[in-house]
Amino acid sequence: MSQVPLSWFLVLSALLFALGVAGFLFRRNIITVFMSIELMLNAVNLSFIAFAYQHKDVSGHLFVFFVMVVAAAEAAVGLAIILTVFKNRATLNIDDISSMKD
Amino acid sequence: MQAILNSPLFIPLLLTVLIIALVPLVAGYLTLVERKVLADFQVRLGPMRVGPYGLLQPLADALKLFIKEDIIPTDADRALFWFAPMVSTLTSLTGFAVLPFTDKLYIADVNVGLLVISATSSVGILGIILGGWASNSHYSLLGALRSAAQLVSYEVALAFALLSAVMVSGTLSMQGIVKAQLAHGVWGVFANYGFMIVPFAVYLIAATAETNRAPFDLPEAESELVAGFHTEYSGFRWALYFLAEYCNMLVVCSVAVTLFWGGWLRPFPNVAWLEIPLNFAFPLIFFVGTGLACLTLVKRLIDTSQKVVLVVVALGLILTGALLTIPVVNHLMAGLFWFLLKVSAIIYVLVWFRGTFPRFRYDQLMNIGWKIAIPVGMGAVVINAVLGMVGK
């Protein structure tokens, strides 16, 4: 039986989410931006598991399972996009990939 | 003292220490077995100089690796170069933590034991790919990328083969899997009217690829990529990769034995009268026979010290056989004997593969993985599910 209070897990999850947001906002390398998204997904998963444990209900585990499936799909498609972008422009700097804006 | 012996942590801790101490030695002797068996396939003698019939060769190899100069390439990523072999070795040693050697000898009986083993093997890939990248060499990087692609592809086929076996036993715990086979009265490979032989074949192929062994040893193809991901490694760090590879081989073969060949169970585990011939007579004949065979070889040796070593080895084997006839020892160790015997048999098959098949081309390897092993594994899961329902 875990004696760690639920709120500790939630604070940890919030901090991890904030780290993910920070990375997403101020990194310029597209791959690192992508990794920040994974951090945020994990923060959410962590709070799902913490709640599932408190409620003695496996539904939270299933949500995490589906989030992981979506993360896998996202990684496959996202990295394929990154490879295509790199092939066409030879850069991974998100500030340089802005032709849709102009 | 009694308190220590009765503590629930005593056997796991003792086994952990024993495994960490013995596995490098066993891995070293596996290389000797491999070289000797391959030599026999090719009508050569194999190592003969160090010790009687090359029996001490692994110790000489280990000494050589320890005192070799440790070279780090100039432009290598030093921290990663240092770290990557340890990842490989540690993850492959972690796999031993959930192996069921017998019903009493095991470190941990985790209820997701099988998943833990696949988790350790998937983390182990990182060691290879990071080592290849950190070397900062084209050969290493290409070898590492090939290796990662191969391992990821064959992991899927491996998972399907494991899934069939899990469906038959209905649990993921390694102890539970063997106990389920005891309850069914047949080894996993003969369950479902003998159809389980198909997943076993898929498992064996995928496991050969997972352990980077011939004919799937493209990541370290000497003739094409110098030595693959460990081109720039030397001395002790290289030995760590080597150790990881042989540990993986042991773990993979142990998993095959646990899932398909009844773990520590003797043949016909539910037939009581076979207890005496199979658990007492067979090990006795096995060890004493091997020991006597060694003794007949002594007189062919010329050097006296080599003669002494061989006599000691032969007497050790005979003594082991004699010890196994004591009922208490036999009760504890017969399971371990069967487990290790089956593991050795599967390792022999892997060496046999290496001696028989030529190396695949890269596209052939991917075709076998994606177009044969995975569909067959998937079909086997469906058919096993149907057969399991019919059986009930």
Place this chain on the structure above:
Amino acid sequence: MIDTVLFYAFALLVLGGGLATITLRNAVHCAIALIVSLLGVAGLYLLQQAEFLFAVQIVLYVGGIMLLFLFVIMLVNLDQAARERQFNRQWVVAVTAVAVVAAEIGYFLWRGKAAFHIAENALSPASALGNTEQIADSLFSEYLLPFEIASLLLLVAVVGSVVMAKKRI
């Protein structure tokens, strides 16, 4: 007691790994930091009796997704990117905003922590049925439709990435 120590150890891995992920220069080092963070999260799952997700986290995230990341990082040549400036110009604004958000969430969670103690001494279902079996029961009865949709999503992702990565089909 041991739980608290383990929680702190894993939390350190998670936060340290996360911080390193968003600050390190070299993309491969970032990926390794992220792997450390993900392993910490897996440890926390184990602490919360989610052993099935612990294994899935390692097999899927570390063995699958992160390997894919490393693969892509090694395929694209990032020597030049590592030498460039790593952060956007508005990073002061971003750091302030993130710090405020984190402090806010953390503060309200801390204040409301009494509300989160739900069913602390309720019966533990984990003893009767393993975690894996429970998940499977739920997944193939209650959540069957989402499960099928997820499989469709994966199929679309596979086809999509093949279409994008291949020059000529």
